Amino acid sequence: MSSKTLVCTGCGCLCDDVQVEIDSGRLGQIENACAKGAAYLQTAFNPERRARSTVRGQPCSTESAIDEAARLLSKAKRRLIFGLDNSTLEAQALAIDLARKLGAVIDDASSFSFGPIVERILKKDLPTCSLSEVKDKADLLLYWGANPTATHPRHLSKYTYYGYSDFNPAGWYPRVTLSSIDVRQTELTAMSQPAFKIKPHGDHELISGLLGESPAASDQARQLSELVKTSEFCAIFCGLGLVHSLGGDFSGFSQMVQMLSQSIRVAVIPLIAETSMLGFSKLLRKETSYVNQVSFAGSVSHGREFSFAEQVHNRTPECILIVGSDPFSALPQSLLSRLQEVDIVCLDHFSTLTTKAADIVIPTAAPGVESSGSVVRLDGDSIALAEPIKNGYPAQEDILRQLLEKVQP
Amino acid sequence: MTSPQNEILLTIVMHEDVHLATVKLRDGWGNAYQKKAAVVRLSRSDIEKLRLKDGVRVEISTAAGSVVLVARADSAGEAGVGLMPSSLYANRLAGYDPGALVLPRKHIEARAVPTEKCITPISDLMVRRNRA
Numbered sequence: 067m068s069s070k071t072l073v074c075t076g077c078g079c080l081c082d083d084v085q086v087e088i089d090s091g092r093l094g095q096i097e098n099a100c101a102k103g104a105a106y107l108q109t110a111f112n113p114e115r116r117a118r119s120t121v122r123g124q125p126c127s128t129e130s131a132i133d134e135a136a137r138l139l140s141k142a143k144r145r146l147i148f149g150l151d152n153s154t155l156e157a158q159a160l161a162i163d164l165a166r167k168l169g170a171v172i173d174d175a176s177s178f179s180f181g182p183i184v185e186r187i188l189k190k191d192l193p194t195c196s197l198s199e200v201k202d203k204a205d206l207l208l209y210w211g212a213n214p215t216a217t218h219p220r221h222l223s224k225y226t227y228y229g230y231s232d233f234n235p236a237g238w239y240p241r242v243t244l245s246s247i248d249v250r251q252t253e254l255t256a257m258s259q260p261a262f263k264i265k266p267h268g269d270h271e272l273i274s275g276l277l278g279e280s281p282a283a284s285d286q287a288r289q290l291s292e293l294v295k296t297s298e299f300c301a302i303f304c305g306l307g308l309v310h311s312l313g314g315d316f317s318g319f320s321q322m323v324q325m326l327s328q329s330i331r332v333a334v335i336p337l338i339a340e341t342s343m344l345g346f347s348k349l350l351r352k353e354t355s356y357v358n359q360v361s362f363a364g365s366v367s368h369g370r371e372f373s374f375a376e377q378v379h380n381r382t383p384e385c386i387l388i389v390g391s392d393p394f395s396a397l398p399q400s401l402l403s404r405l406q407e408v409d410i411v412c413l414d415h416f417s418t419l420t421t422k423a424a425d426i427v428i429p430t431a432a433p434g435v436e437s438s439g440s441v442v443r444l445d446g447d448s449i450a451l452a453e454p455i456k457n458g459y460p461a462q463e464d465i466l467r468q469l470l471e472k473v474q475p
Numbered sequence: 476m477t478s479p480q481n482e483i484l485l486t487i488v489m490h491e492d493v494h495l496a497t498v499k500l501r502d503g504w505g506n507a508y509q510k511k512a513a514v515v516r517l518s519r520s521d522i523e524k525l526r527l528k529d530g531v532r533v534e535i536s537t538a539a540g541s542v543v544l545v546a547r548a549d550s551a552g553e554a555g556v557g558l559m560p561s562s563l564y565a566n567r568l569a570g571y572d573p574g575a576l577v578l579p580r581k582h583i584e585a586r587a588v589p590t591e592k593c594i595t596p597i598s599d600l601m602v603r604r605n606r607a
Contacts, residue, residue: 101494102493102500109501178577216493249553249581266581306491307490310577310579310580376573379573394601395566396561397566397578398566398571398578399540400539
């Protein structure tokens with residue numbers, strides 16, 4: 067029996083204190099993990115839930131699957147590489163190299179989720195800070211369209227509201243004000259004082275009210291304005307609820323943050339569920355100036371037509387390489403039904419609807435459990451994953467490196 | 476035969492559910508997944524408008540497709556809003572707008588009617604690829 071401390075890659079929190087016991091390759095006791103983290107670890111040690119090497123549904127060796135994947139990627143005239151948000155920086159860099167060599171389009175899930183806000187943060191149009199700074203200095207936590215109790219179960223206890231070791235003799239007491247804006251009642255809104263319940267798509271109206279653009283600003287806008295202005299350091303955690311409500315247009319939100327920043331410190335942190343979406347965005351931006359939706363065909367170009375969704379909608383790619391992502395369980399079926407004529411190669415550690423739909427499946431090590439490397443947490447901090455538990459699966463980097471060597475543009 | 480008076484218009488709002496996420500990881504897309512995913516939470520007033528009881532089946536339709544699932548009363552629910560966990564059921568209802576910057580997850584216009592049909596099986600919601 068051996069004991070090991072892991073960085074949990076079950077969600078974007080990347081908790082670095084998860085302890086596991088391993089006995090003859092079997093998972094024993096798990097400590098400190100949340101429900102999501104424990105499920106991730108248990109799935110990694112469940113052979114029934116792992117991806118297996120297949121070519122068009124037939125079991126094969128990993129080497130054969132890699133060879134066939136290289137052949138399909140070489141044969142196709144228009145290639146698309148997608149995913150990578152749960153990959154290490156090392157794998158992400160190799161995938162970008164592969165896209166460059168193939169003249170392929172490369173994109174990730176940020177192009178239909180946090181992309182607009184990540185781009186503004188990386189361009190420094192929106193102020194941000196690390197989670198440790200939030201814990202040390204922020205006195206107002208504002209969760210907007212976010213419910214970390216469902217998406218990042220240990221976020222509040224490890225990094226923010228409950229993340230303080232000091233207490234008074236009467237018991238735990240909050241050191242910060244917790245507030246939230248949401249369209250529904252959640253575990254978080256029940257704890258928030260105050261919670262602002264808005265109508266679906268009511269975020270824009272609330273922002274307009276805060277900016278003073280609406281002559282009859284709502285009571286909610288006035289109350290929120292007072293709450294923020296009486297704080298010294300407000301950390302705004304943005305969830306998918308806000309991203310989707312604003313339709314990806316963060317111009318008004320940025321104006322609001324700029325206005326509030328004139329009187330107090332404001333930091334914006336996207337509550338990204340993937341382990342290293344920010345890592346992929348940073349790497350791609352460093353290489354191309356863009357955070358997603360990039361084509362390497364000829365020179366580097368960028369545009370909405372290079373988003374995964376648009377590529378699929380327009381039936382553009384002939385071959386898609388999907389790395390560590392499951393669009394078949396996350397995207398509208400009306401969109402996915404357009405993938406009939408496309409060759410799909412999937413690298414994943416788990417069996418997913420995408421591995422079930424793929425023409426070629428190449429199983430990989432689970433990042434953080436069976437392979438190490440670096441990732442970038444949702445607050446921009448780089449995190450080194452722990453030394454891996456060797457279960458015999460190749461790391462995504464190993465597969466991508468082989469593909470990079472074998473493909474012919 | 477469903478009476479048109481029993482139909483209501485809804486805005487479907489998708490949300491994350493940690494229990495569904497863990498079930499999907501551990502067990503994949505089986506009965507446990509269906510039980511947690513095939514649910515829409517409606518306000519009590521909408522449940523009454525539909526002449527439903529908590530736990531009775533309802534058919535939700537959009538321009539993109541329709542699903543049959545279980546209606547649950549949500550005492551904090553807003554009239555005209557249906558809350559659904561992000562799942563294959565919600566993905567059936569979501570269309571794709573090429574002009575939009577984000578995918579429709581928080582504002583899907585839908586119609587709901589009571590039904591005696593069976594809950595849509597997961598197998599009907601999986602995108603099949605007929606590859607040679």
